[in-house]
Amino acid sequence: MEHAITEDEAALYDRQIRLWGLEAQHRMRNASILIAGMRALSNEVCKNIILAGVGSITILEHELVTEEDLGAQFLLRHEDIGRNRGEAAAEKARLLNPRVKVIVDQEDITQKPDSYFTQFNIVCLTGCNPEQSIRIDKACRESKTGLYAAGVHGFFGYMFCDLTHHEYREEVQEPSVDKGKEPETVISHRSQDYDSLASTLETCWGYPKPKALKRKVSPLFFAIQILWLFQLANDGKLPDNSSQEDVDSLFKLRDERLKSAQVDGAFVDDDLLQTLVGTASAEIAPVCAIVGGFLAQDILKTLSGKDAPLLNYFLYNGMEGTGLVHHVEKKKA
Template identity: 85%
Template structure:
């Protein structure tokens, strides 16, 4: 059932409507979003999209609040320890914007059938295992449901987007040479095709020299993929920083991934792997705020249908303080002469 935007909502979301337009706000007003996994990162995402005035958010989480959560999650309090994370966070989230429906689902994501995820407009997984991310992404692709996966591991964060095929519009102002003539807005309709998460994990760049590859791809992308390979090989758990065995396993997986990608063995240095492992289980609030802010912004951009959303990866390096936007195309239309990935870095 679609809901029309009321006069009160027009006044409340006035700044957004002037930015995106009334039609875009209407789409957001009727959007249903799933946030799976309630962590510090998803606290940020929930806050931003609830304040933007989406239709409904379903929070899927089966674990309970622990004392460690209090250091990074602002939607839970001391008295919530022992309660379900989704239930505790939902109470604070509803107060942010009573017009948004916040639904709690306390079941384990591993018990959800593929059909569960296709009832939403956008599915966003945070802190899930790589096997779950791949499974849900494949399920969403079957019905062209928008899919996002994101996580924060210490000083580093990532975000992946798969919209299968997305159509959007770009607005530009025509140049005016005639004196006194007002510039007209030109609307151009565009589209983007996306590859699945599983497909991007098999990408081959074929760059023999690390310096040439660094102009295209951040080593952090490979490092995260190595971390996911470790989780797949060890039942979903993260490597332990004080385990030499785990560190050696990470080095071995790195070498295997670089060989598959046909990349020089020195592209991902030991120091990056060591730093990633040493803080892999930590949730650092400022990093969650940056990644969560960008993730929420991109979800809203997808719903609005205005301007191009992310294609495919966003990476954040909290040590160097920069962002990397990487798109990977592995379908047949790709031109191998230009490489297989392009990166834009913003300091």
């Protein structure tokens, strides 16, 4: 059942409505979003989309709060240690905006059937291993459910977007028919097709051609892919920097992939990859704030139907303070 925006809500979200319109706010007001995994990154995402006035958020998390979680997760307190991470965070999240329904699901994501994810407008996976991300993305594509997959590894962060087929409105400037007058602003209706996560992973090492890759793509993109290859080969586990076996295995995967794809080793920065491995399981609050802010903004943009969302990867390097967007297409026949 759709809920109309009340006068109180219109007053509360006045600045947002002025920005993207009443119709867009209405769509957000009736949207259902799944946040899978409660980490520092998802703390930021929850905060921003709850304050924006979405309809409901479901937090899917089966892990318990540990002392390590308190370093970067501002929705948790010391007294929450030992509680379900999602339930503890939800209590603080509800206080941000009582108008938003916050639901907690304490089951393990690995036990959820594909049909579970299709009941939402947007599915947002944070820190999910690549095998599960690929499975869930496939299910979401079949039901035209928008999917975001994101994570933070120490100084580095990434996000991937798959909306299958997305239609949106965009303001464009067109020359006035009368000479001497200012250009006219018109609303243009546009659409964009998205590639699946699996197809981009299959082709990112060989398409586009290496010369184009060297000019356009951040070395962090390939470093993240190597990290995912390690997880796919080790049941989702992140490499332990203190384990020489893990480090050797990761660099062996790097060499094998470079050789099989016939890609120059210069595309992978060894120092960057080593730093990524060393901080793979760490959450640094400022990095989470930046990536989480960008992620939440893009989710809201998708729901509003105004302007083009991310297409389709975003890589953030906190050591350099740079964020780059890359459009990775599936390999053309």
